[in-house]
Amino acid sequence: MNITTRMRWFALGTLAxxxxxxxxxxxxxxxxxxxxxxxxxxxxxxxxxAWNRLNPRTGKDNETWTLDGEELNDVTFYGQVEEGKTLxxxxxxxxxxxPRFSDTMLLTDIPPMLETTYRIARDLRLFEIxxxxxxxxxxxxxxxxxxxxxxxxxxRRKGEADAAIVDGALYMMTYxxxxxxxFDQSLEKYRQLRDSMALG
Amino acid sequence: MKIIVxxxxxxxxxxxxxxxxxxxxxxEKTAIRDGFEFPQDRRARVLLFRPSIKVGAQSTGGMFEPxxxxxxxxxxxxxxALDSYQVNLGHVVVEQPETFGYDAQLVRExxxxxxxVARSVIDYQFFIGNRLETKKQDNREDKxxxxxxxxVADLPGAENADYVLFINTEDHYGSTGRKILQVLAAASVGYxxxxxxxxxxxxxxxxxxxDVLWINADYAMxxxxxxxxxxxxxxRQLLEEFPLASEGAETQR
Amino acid sequence: xxxxRFGKLGLALAAAxxxxxxxxxxxxxxxxxxxxxxxxxxDERGLWMMADEDERLLxxxxxxxxxxxxxxxxxxxxxxxxxxxxxxxxxxxxxxxxYFNASMAPNGTMRVYSxxxxxxxxxxxxxxxxxxxxxxxxxxxxxxxxxxxxxGSDLVAWTTLLGAMAASYGGATSSSGADIQTSVLGTIYxxxxxxxxxxxxxxxxxxxxxxxRASAAADVWRGVMNESDRSAEIRGRRTxxxxxxxxxxxxxxDLERAxxxxxxxxxxxxxxxxxxxxxxxAMAPWREEFLKDQLMLGDFGASDFLIERLAGEQWxxxxxxxxxELYRGRGNPRDLVASxxxxxxxxxxxxxxxxxxxxxxxxxxxxxxxxxxxxxxxIYLDRVPNxxxxxxxxxMMEQ
Numbered sequence: 138m139n140i141t142t143r144m145r146w147f148a149l150g151t152l153a154x155x156x157x158x159x160x161x162x163x164x165x166x167x168x169x170x171x172x173x174x175x176x177x178x179x180x181x182x183x184x185x186x187a188w189n190r191l192n193p194r195t196g197k198d199n200e201t202w203t204l205d206g207e208e209l210n211d212v213t214f215y216g217q218v219e220e221g222k223t224l225x226x227x228x229x230x231x232x233x234x235x236p237r238f239s240d241t242m243l244l245t246d247i248p249p250m251l252e253t254t255y256r257i258a259r260d261l262r263l264f265e266i267x268x269x270x271x272x273x274x275x276x277x278x279x280x281x282x283x284x285x286x287x288x289x290x291x292x293r294r295k296g297e298a299d300a301a302i303v304d305g306a307l308y309m310m311t312y313x314x315x316x317x318x319x320f321d322q323s324l325e326k327y328r329q330l331r332d333s334m335a336l337g
Numbered sequence: 338m339k340i341i342v343x344x345x346x347x348x349x350x351x352x353x354x355x356x357x358x359x360x361x362x363x364x365e366k367t368a369i370r371d372g373f374e375f376p377q378d379r380r381a382r383v384l385l386f387r388p389s390i391k392v393g394a395q396s397t398g399g400m401f402e403p404x405x406x407x408x409x410x411x412x413x414x415x416x417x418a419l420d421s422y423q424v425n426l427g428h429v430v431v432e433q434p435e436t437f438g439y440d441a442q443l444v445r446e447x448x449x450x451x452x453x454v455a456r457s458v459i460d461y462q463f464f465i466g467n468r469l470e471t472k473k474q475d476n477r478e479d480k481x482x483x484x485x486x487x488x489v490a491d492l493p494g495a496e497n498a499d500y501v502l503f504i505n506t507e508d509h510y511g512s513t514g515r516k517i518l519q520v521l522a523a524a525s526v527g528y529x530x531x532x533x534x535x536x537x538x539x540x541x542x543x544x545x546x547x548d549v550l551w552i553n554a555d556y557a558m559x560x561x562x563x564x565x566x567x568x569x570x571x572x573r574q575l576l577e578e579f580p581l582a583s584e585g586a587e588t589q590r
Numbered sequence: 591x592x593x594x595r596f597g598k599l600g601l602a603l604a605a606a607x608x609x610x611x612x613x614x615x616x617x618x619x620x621x622x623x624x625x626x627x628x629x630x631x632x633d634e635r636g637l638w639m640m641a642d643e644d645e646r647l648l649x650x651x652x653x654x655x656x657x658x659x660x661x662x663x664x665x666x667x668x669x670x671x672x673x674x675x676x677x678x679x680x681x682x683x684x685x686x687x688x689y690f691n692a693s694m695a696p697n698g699t700m701r702v703y704s705x706x707x708x709x710x711x712x713x714x715x716x717x718x719x720x721x722x723x724x725x726x727x728x729x730x731x732x733x734x735x736x737x738x739x740x741x742g743s744d745l746v747a748w749t750t751l752l753g754a755m756a757a758s759y760g761g762a763t764s765s766s767g768a769d770i771q772t773s774v775l776g777t778i779y780x781x782x783x784x785x786x787x788x789x790x791x792x793x794x795x796x797x798x799x800x801x802x803r804a805s806a807a808a809d810v811w812r813g814v815m816n817e818s819d820r821s822a823e824i825r826g827r828r829t830x831x832x833x834x835x836x837x838x839x840x841x842x843x844d845l846e847r848a849x850x851x852x853x854x855x856x857x858x859x860x861x862x863x864x865x866x867x868x869x870x871x872a873m874a875p876w877r878e879e880f881l882k883d884q885l886m887l888g889d890f891g892a893s894d895f896l897i898e899r900l901a902g903e904q905w906x907x908x909x910x911x912x913x914x915e916l917y918r919g920r921g922n923p924r925d926l927v928a929s930x931x932x933x934x935x936x937x938x939x940x941x942x943x944x945x946x947x948x949x950x951x952x953x954x955x956x957x958x959x960x961x962x963x964x965x966x967x968x969i970y971l972d973r974v975p976n977x978x979x980x981x982x983x984x985x986m987m988e989q
Contacts, residue, residue: 164469209453239921241923242956269979269981293446
C-alpha cells in the first residue's frame with residue numbers, strides 16, 4: 138500500500154496497541170509444511186518455507202503473504218470472487234469505479250480486469266501484459282500471465298499470475314516484486330505455493 | 338475520513354487509563370548488518386549519488402502532489418549541507434560521475450528500490466506492533482539481512498568504489514497527516530508530532546553483494562528541508578550514526 | 591477597434607472595448623508580426639528557464655510521437671493558420687496522451703495530445719484549437735497567473751491509465767527538481783475570462799486569414815462538452831461543470847461557450863475550407879492506436895460518444911470494430927449481443943479485418959454460443975497463427 142495509507146495504519150495500530158496492550162495489526166506467521174486455508178474460501182496452500190500473512194486485507198476476497206514486506210515480495214490470493222465483486226477496495230467509486238467480475242467472463246478477460254483494477258487502485262504510471270499461456274490450477278483450466286508495472290514509488294515491478302474460473306467464481310494467485318533482484322529471488326518459492334494450491 | 342473515526346474510538350479506549358509508553362523513542366531507527374566492520378587497514382571508497390529528493394503537498398484527497406519550487410529549494414539546501422557534512426563521513430567519498438541516459442536511469446531505479454527496502458525495514462523489522470514474525474526472529478538472533486542484490490555493481494562509478502551510500506528524503510506537507518498526528522500528539526503517544534511525512538533513509542550498501550551494511554531510516558525526521566538550516570539538520574540526522582570515524586574524508590570526483 | 595499593442599494596456603483596452611461595444615469586422619484583425627519575443631525581467635526569464643528545462647525532459651520522453659509525416663502535417667496546419675513568421679517561434683510536440691488538450695508554454699513549446707487529434711474531424715477544427723492556443727501565447731497570457739501544478743483530475747487520472755507505449759518516469763525529479771510528469775505533460779494554465787475572449791478574437795482572425803471555416807471552433811467545443819456530458823450521464827451523474835477535463839481546466843467553460851463561439855464565427859469574414867479528406871488521410875495510420883488508447887480509459891460514455899461522432903453519417907470498419915470492442919469490454923448481456931453485431935458489420939465492409947473474428951468469437955463464447963464462437967476464433971487463428979493469446983484461445987475452444 139502507499140506510504141500515506143501505511144502511515145494511517147501505523148497510527149491506528151499504535152493507538153490500538155496502547156488500548157489493548159497487544160498489536161492490533163499483527164501479521165500472522167504461516168509455517169512451512171502446514172496446510173492453510175486462504176482468502177476465506179475453499180482454497181488451500183501448503184508453504185514450503187515460512188511466510189507472513191499481512192493485515193489488513195486489500196480487498197474483501199483476498200489475502201496477501203510476504204517474506205520481507207509487500208513492496209519487496211507480494212503474493213496475493215483471491216478466493217471465490219463472485220459476480221459483481223471487485224478485486225480490491227474502491228478508491229473513488231463515483232468517478233473511477235473498479236471493474237467487477239462477471240460470471241460470463243472468459244479467462245482472457247481476467248488480465249485486462251487486473252490491469253484496469255491496478256491502474257485505478259494503485260495509481261500506476263505504466264502497466265503492460267507481457268505474456269499469457271494456458272495452465273492448470275488444481276485440475277481446473279487456468280490462465281497464466283505475466284506483467285510489468287510502475288507505481289508512484291517509481292519502482293519497476295514484475296508480476297506473474299494464475300487464474301481460474303470455477304462454478305462462476307474467480308480464483309487467482311498473483312506474485313509481484315521489484316524487477317531488480319527481488320522478483321527472481323522468490324519466484325521459486327511462489328511457484329511452490331502455486332503448485333501446492335488445492336481447490337475444494 | 339473513516340480512519341479518523343476509528344482512531345478516535347481507539348483513543349477513547351486508550352483513555353480508559355492505560356500507560357502510554359513513548360513509542361517514538363522506543364522504536365529502532367538504525368541497524369547494522371551482523372558481522373559488518375569497515376576494513377581497518379585502508380580507506381574504503383564510498384560512492385555517493387545525488388540524493389533522491391521529493392517534496393510536495395498532500396491534497397485533501399490524500400494524493401501526493403509534488404511541488405517543483407519546494408523540491409528545487411530542498412535540493413539546493415540538502416546538496417549544500419551534504420557537501421559540508423562529507424568531511425565527517427571519513428574514508429574516501431567518491432562522487433557519482435556525470436551520467437546520462439541508461440546509466441542515469443539505473444541510478445534512479447536503485448534509489449527507488451532502496452526507498453522500498455528502507456520502508457520495509459521500518460515497517461516490518463523496526464516498527465513495534467507491526468513486525469513480521471520472521472523479522473522478529475531475526476531481531477532475537479541479532480540478524481539484519483537485507484540486500485539490493487549484486488546488480489549494484491553495474492551502477493556508474495561502482496568500479497571505483499567499495500560501498501555506495503544512498504540518501505533519500507521524502508516530505509509531504511499537508512492536511513491529512515496533520516489531522517491524524519495531532520490526535521496522536523494529543524494522546525502523548527509521541528509518534529511524529531510534526532505534521533505530514535518527513536521521511537529520510539540513509540543506507541550503506543556493499544557494491545559487491547548489494548547487502549545493506551548500515552541503515553538509518555525514519556518517517557518523522559526533523560528539519561524543514563525547504564530551508565537551509567532545516568536541510569542541515571536533516572542531513573545531520575541522516576548521517577549522525579554513520580558507522581565510521583570522522584577524520585577528514587577526501588572527496589574524489 | 592484594433593489590437594494595437596501586446597502590453598497589459600493594450601489588452602485592457604481591448605477587453606474594455608470588447609465588453610462595451612458590438613463587434614466590428616476588424617476586431618478580428620491579426621496584427622503585423624513583431625518578431626520573436628524575448629523574456630523581459632527576472633520573473634519572465636525564470637519562467638522561460640523552467641519552460642526550457644521542461645522541454646529538455648519532454649524531448650527525451652517516450653511519450654513523444656516522432657513520426658515525421660504526422661508532425662509535418664500538423665505543423666503544416668498550424669503554419670497555414672498563424673502564418674510562417676509566427677510559426678517559426680513554435681516548437682511542436684505531439685504526445686501520446688489520450689486526452690483532448692493542446693497547450694503552449696511561454697518559451698514557444700507547443701504540446702498537442704493524441705486525444706485531440708483523435709477527436710477533431712477536419713483541418714478547420716484542428717486549426718481552431720491550435721490557433722486559439724497560439725493566440726494565448728502571442729498575447730502573453732501564458733506569463734500571467736502562472737501556476738505550476740497539476741489540475742484537472744482527468745489528467746491525473748490519465749497517468750494511471752496509460753498504455754504500454756508510455757514513458758517510464760524514472761526518478762521523481764529532474765535535475766532542477768521539477769516533477770518530470772508535469773514537465774512532460776505540460777503545466778495547466780488557467781486563463782481568465784477576458785483572456786479567453788481576447789484569444790477567441792485573435793484565434794478567429796487567424797482562422798479567417800487561413801480561409802478556414804470559422805464555425806469549426808464551435809463544433810469542437812460542442813463536441814468535447816457533449817462528450818463530457820455523456821460520460822457523466824452513463825455514470826449516473828449530473829453535472830454542469832467541466833473542471834475534470836484538462837482542457838477545460840485551462841479554459842473555463844460553461845454551457846454557453848459553444849454558443850459564444852458560434853456568435854463570433856458568424857461575425858468574422860471566414861472562408862469555407864474544411865480539409866476533411868486531407869485530415870482523414872493524415873490520421874489514417876494513427877486512428878486505430880489512438881482509439882485503443884481511448885478505450886483503455888474505461889470511460890464508456892465518452893468513448894461511445896466519441897466513436898459515434900467520428901462516424902457521423904458513415905460507419906467505417908475501424909470504427910465499427912472500436913465500437914464492438916467497447917461494448918464487449920463493458921460486457922453486459924445486451925452489450926455482448928450488440929458487440930457481435932458490430933463485429934459482423936465491420937467484417938462485411940472489410941473481410942480482412944482478422945481481429946474482428948477474434949472479438950466476434952469471444953463475444954459469442956461469452957454469450958454461450960460455443961459452436962459459432964469457436965468457428966470465428968478458428969478463422970482468426972488461421973489468419974494469425976502466432977497471436978499472443980493463441981494458446982489461450984485454443985484452450986478456450988476446447989472446453
